[in-house]
Amino acid sequence: MAETQTNSVAWETLLDLAAYDGPRHVRLEQAVRDAVSTGRLASGAALAPSRLLASSLGVSRWVVTEVYGRLTAEGILDARAGSATRVAAGPTRPEAPRDAPTPRGEGVGTVPATASRPAPEPVEPVRRPRYDLAPGVPDLRNAPRALWLRAMTEALNEAPDAELFRLDGDVPAARAALAAYLSRSRFARADADALLVTHGAADGMRRVARALRTLGHTALLVEDPSWQRMRQVAAAEGLTSVPVPVDGDGVDVAALVEASVRTGARAALVTPAHQFPTGVPLSAERREGLLAWARTRDGVVIEDDYDAEFRYDRRPIGALQAMAPDRVVLAGSLSKTATPALALGWLVLPSWLRDVVRNAGSAVPSTFDQLALARFLTSGGLDRHLRGARTRYRRRREALLAALERTMPECRVSGIAAGLHAVLDLPPGVRAAEVVRAAEPRDLGLTDIRRYRVSPDAPAPERLVLGYGDLADPLVDEAVRLLADTVREVAARDVTGSR
Template identity: 80%
Template sequence: MTEVQTNSVAWETLLDLSAFDGPRHVRLELAVRDAIATGRLPAGAALPPSRLLAASLGVSRWVVTEVYGRLAAEGILDARTGSGTRVAARVGVAAARPEPQPVEPERRPRFDLAPGVPDLRHAPRALWLRAMGEALAGTPDAELFRLDGDVAPARDALAAYLSRARFARADADAVVVTHGAADGMRRVARALRGLGHRALLVEDPSWHRMRQVAAAESLACVPVRVDEHGVDVDALVAASVRTGARAALVTPAHQFPVGVPLSAERREGLIAWARACDGVVIEDDYDAEFRYDRRPIGALQAMAPDRVVLAGSLSKTATPALGIGWLVLPSWLRADVRGMGAAAPSTIDQLALTRFLTAGGLDRHLRGARARYRRRREALLAALAQSLPDCRVSGIAAGLHLVLDLPRGVRAAEVVRAGAARDVALTDIRRYRVSPDEPAPERLVLGYGDLADPLVDEAVGLLTDAVREVAAREVAARGVGAAR
């Protein structure tokens, strides 16, 4: 037995009369019975009016009314004045299809301290909806025929935005619209592979998703250490000489996860390396718009647009669900990236992005987001200072995360497990190491982007409980070991 909502419409259900033998009314009756038995016409579905069905099948209206009448008499169809003809609300089927199981949304912990997630409660829904409506209303009919590819107004809008907001040296010809930063990385990695590159220098630690994308395109990831000044350029040059790698992936505005900007001296050194070895720097503009103690640092790309690929997206500034990002490419790489035929976001999405940028929607959203994140970061720092005064916090006043050094002898992996038992999402910094098994300080990466403001103190209280629980276990274990 199958039961569905009675407001479903099945006017477009295909009824194949040629699959059955006999007069037309017999064949139509068998076709309707088969559609019901196989579930193509579900219980409660509305059938088309007899005149419309007759016209679509090329039969007389009598054939349809005869079939409807017979099946209604058997209780298979339900014909009522004013509501049309429907499949009966409860009917038996010869081979009932399994009920579709509802897909449960991924449950996020109540206390979400995972990094890399923006404030989803304040996603710019209204601003994006307005941009979408205005884009649709103002788009000429001919533009709606476009199927794929970059939309020129979107590239113009992105070039203008990146030039004023990120100080990038960009024109529309340099811009490629992508489905996000990872999609952009995939396109660049594939193009570099085609140009003969076999390795990619990557920060260690760094965001693992970008490394995984590069590795999937057969680029070997070569780790380069990061310190309080960003990626160690001297170590990068040495790794380049050792491996022959001439491409590097870096996050100069706000290194993830260490949380520091690349120093001016190292910026110059990185560009000098790229020029000397005929190399390329891929600049992941992660978290670049969120700086709370001063204006954001300009893009590295402005220093050498012929040697730097700028990659960004709306994932952290707005929401990953929009699935929109961009690349700003050196002239020598454009044909290779565009020539691979990768699908662009839909024309409608690109036109909405155009309006979102040119009408100031993103600017308004960022102003509100910066204020919220700054207050939340200050509240988190105050709570940590109160509850865990011996734990050092590092990272500049920027972005959506900070780094917490744990007390001596307390292992981050154990704190993560203890936090999960308290419904607190925590992340061991080793998750972002290229070689996670190598010795490293015990540190947590605490994200506050999607942590609700009223939950900050409670989240830190539970984190403190988790740290103390692990510390107590370690002390007890050492005591047992000493007794033996």
């Protein structure tokens, strides 16, 4: 049997009931367990419908539904109404019970113990905490699967034959659709010629950093704190990060100007719509100041449009690029709006930088993916998905804040009503790193804001970055209760230890 891939259809998986002892439902249960534990059934793989599997195995449908029900209750399988039964994506692979029947003989599809080829190593799925408050993760349970599938199907059905022969990866329809979408949703000033489709935000940063090095740049002004992945990508291309502090109005432009003069840096990476991780927007005055610096220094601003689509208290702020399209590179992706698995993003480039960036990059997304992206945008698929996502995130954020107010009223929450995360100030004397460690045994995932500092050892307030994007609504109250218990445990430990 060929190995199944994550989220694949695995209807043809060979399950040999003759290799086990006991009643049929016991044998089928063990066969499925073994297929999952060895990796033959991959995390996320869809199992055959109960009626089809029962027919192929020559058993009653009750046998299959009984096994599916048991393994779903244990978290090994994931069954949802209207969807296929799949191998659960979250838990680690199950271990066989101590009293599980041992396969006998060399049943169909098994490899004899004396065979020369070794058994394949099981592939462990990513283990995420049950109460995962990691920031930057969208609601994966509500990823736009059906909308994307429809967009891809319609795009391929309607694409001219000649479109399927493209070898250069340039799909004008995708660039035109992106230009129209960004114009109406982010007020960007761009036509299709300014657009470049990328494999995501990090890929876009890699291309721009490589182009800047070609043009003689050696340093990049970055917000401190900020998303480390973008800094790492720039560093890999030879740009040294120059940290600039962030306060309640966003990046400190006066400090940025000083750092530019001191280091000679003429490129800056910022998140003006919703600064990550502090959660503040760049003020209007500082927007003007930042663009004035770029014009004066012959500089360029890379605008990471991080989760700009999710603003809950008012309409989203327009892109900085709209104010100075000749000085700003606008970078975005579908990673937070839809799912990182699509690996699709874009750059809106000033005219003077377009050829350099295009020549500095590697392969662009496939023609199929770009055609689907164009259809996803022009059919309103992304718009429909965003409307539902905003409602869910707003409701979840409100539930999180209400729970924090009930259980931890002494801790301040900061950041505007936007995006997929909030920032929690810890009580005096409580160190964020200790809270993160103490939370692990509770199956609670937390993130110290120092993780995003350019200089993590520098003095800074003790804060946690709390993500709620992929936290299931029924788990919000319990997650906050566990957080409060953890903080109190660390505070009590510190008091006892100081005596």
